[in-house]
Amino acid sequence: MLSHSVYSRSNLYLNQNLVQLKGATASIFVHYWGAKPQHKGNSPHAHSFFEICYVVEGEGVYSHDGVTYPLRAGTLYCSKPESRHYIQSEEGMLLLFLALEPISSESSQTFMRDFEQLCSYPHLFIPNADQTAPMLIWQALLIQASDSSIRYRESLEQLAYSLIISCISLFLHHCRSGDTATSATGSELQGTLKMAKAYIQTNLSNKIVLSDVAQSLHLSERQLSRLIAEELGQSFPSIVKTERIKRAAYLLGYTDIPLKKIAEDTGFESIHYFTQVFTREMGTPPSSFRKKCLNSASVDAWIHKYLEQVATRYQKYKQQDRPD
Missing domain, CATH: 2.60.120.10 (Jelly Rolls)
Incomplete structure (x- = not known):
């Protein structure tokens, strides 16, 4: 010093x-x-x-x-x-x-x-x-x-x-x-989709419904839903869930915020539901995730693995949808 x-x-x-x-x-x-x-x-x-x-x-x-x-x-x-x-x-x-x-x-x-x-x-x-x-x-x-x-x-x-x-x-x-796996969809996340994702990230602690996002982008619900499905191979709820899980993982790894507060900050209706969804998506309960993440590298590795799974689902969807 x-x-x-x-x-x-x-x-x-x-x-x-x-x-x-x-x-x-x-x-x-x-x-x-x-x-x-x-x-x-x-x-x-x-x-x-x-x-x-x-x-x-x-x-x-x-x-x-x-x-x-x-x-x-x-x-x-x-x-x-x-x-x-x-x-x-x-x-x-x-x-x-x-x-x-x-x-x-x-x-x-x-x-x-x-x-x-x-x-x-x-x-x-x-x-x-x-x-x-x-x-x-x-x-x-x-x-x-x-x-x-x-x-x-x-x-x-x-x-x-x-x-x-x-x-x-x-x-x-x-x-x-911690976000490398999303690079496979990076070129698609332009314009409307980029703004939609930004809206979701900004409002994770609140209830997020398709109509509100569509209205903020001056689109109909049907237009936005079709755009997300065609370009990302995901449903609107799936994208919201992915962003909630990613944010929760960052908060678990980088902060001392109690699990109940993290559940609230990421928009889960209860700590029980948060634990259920996080465990299913990440393969480990939130409390165990926090104990295993001893440094920033381990946090990023866990999040990267999860996002790779999301990207893999996207790639499979695109291959299935590709004409012969």
């Missing part, structure tokens, strides 16, 4: 000098840099930009759109634009953070698509990020920015740009590692 003087001096330099970062792929506006010792929390709020945070020391909780996550040393997480969130800590945490948004007119289409992809994931939360590339770059950046005899500003600009790009890459990799 660095000294408090390093954090304060680097804070001053970064906020005065590294506001707009530009590289070959993207141009990024940084609203603020921060390093706050003894951070005990804040009130629920939302903002229009991304905020990436890293816990250096201490413990607390992070609430994002009604879902609560445990914070410990080594945790990296990101709040998304317009999401309602807050943190709390009884003893206080040493927290690093930076707020940013891409300048779309000066960034590549690929980079902007990556940002859109991040917005579609419900959980930008990595519990064991202490030895990852972004964290090592962040430490190097703070050490150099605190040096009063800085000679080459461009080296700091390159470090700061690399930090942000590597954070985005790490979040994308972490999220996709």
Whole structure:
């Protein structure tokens, strides 16, 4: 851990000098840099930009759109634009953070698509990020920015740009590692289907009916149902169930939220029904799943296996439906 003087001096330099970062792929506006010792929390709020945070020391909780996550040393997480969130800590945490948004007119289409992809994931939360590339770059950046005899500003600009790009890459990799099996249907999930899936993911804690989703997309129920069946080989209830199970698995693996609350957050009418469906789909009860998932890799492996089964069902449907 660095000294408090390093954090304060680097804070001053970064906020005065590294506001707009530009590289070959993207141009990024940084609203603020921060390093706050003894951070005990804040009130629920939302903002229009991304905020990436890293816990250096201490413990607390992070609430994002009604879902609560445990914070410990080594945790990296990101709040998304317009999401309602807050943190709390009884003893206080040493927290690093930076707020940013891409300048779309000066960034590549690929980079902007990556940002859109991040917005579609419900959980930008990595519990064991202490030895990852972004964290090592962040430490190097703070050490150099605190040096009063800085000679080459461009080296700091390159470090700061690399930090942000590597954070985005790490979040994308972490999220996709649990969602790789859906890549078989990736090309089909465009336009209407992509919006339908986004609606489902956003409303998982509520009762989701076909008519509401169709109305939000300005389609008839019959049109949406046929589109889902023809393109994905699934029924509407099957898609909703898949998203509920996937979300529940993430919450079981990455948080300490009680099973009853997870059942509520993922839209199951009772903990008994949640346990029944989860066990049938994942091959193990929720409580056993939590015990077996000792780290993020094991969580992702379980979820990946489940999504592979869903993708396999989709492929079989497409092969059966293919004309000779």
